[in-house]
Amino acid sequence: MDCPKCGAEVRDIARFCRKCHATLRYACPACKHEQRHGGTCDKCGVDFLKYIVAVVATKQAKSDAVQERQERRSTLLKNLVTVPFNLGIPLLRSLFAGSRDRDRGREIPFRRR
Secondary structure (H helix, E strand, O other): OEOOOOOOEOOOOOOEOOOOOOEOOEEOOOOOOEEOOOOEOOOOOOEHHHHHHHHHHHHHHHHHHHHHHHHHHHHHHHHHHOHHHHOOHHHHHHHHHHHHHHHOOOOOOOOOO
């Protein structure tokens, strides 16, 4: 088999060209089917680029959620450590702000007596 990019002789089982490093075999990210061209899978019809973009977007959303949770924990820990110096005011603000954020999704009626 010849490399389509540089024309060098390569083995039929090679995944990359040794001379120019061109990809010779593509593996479908969904079903792992191997084929000689990229773009869409011959077996399951998945578009490689769209599939990878969707997977990356999902992982990014999960990473953002983890980052936000860690940031809240570190802020709480920092406020707990600095209580003797600032009389606990930032700690109270963060605790009440957290409960406000949780309640934002549901309406809580205000009643006057």
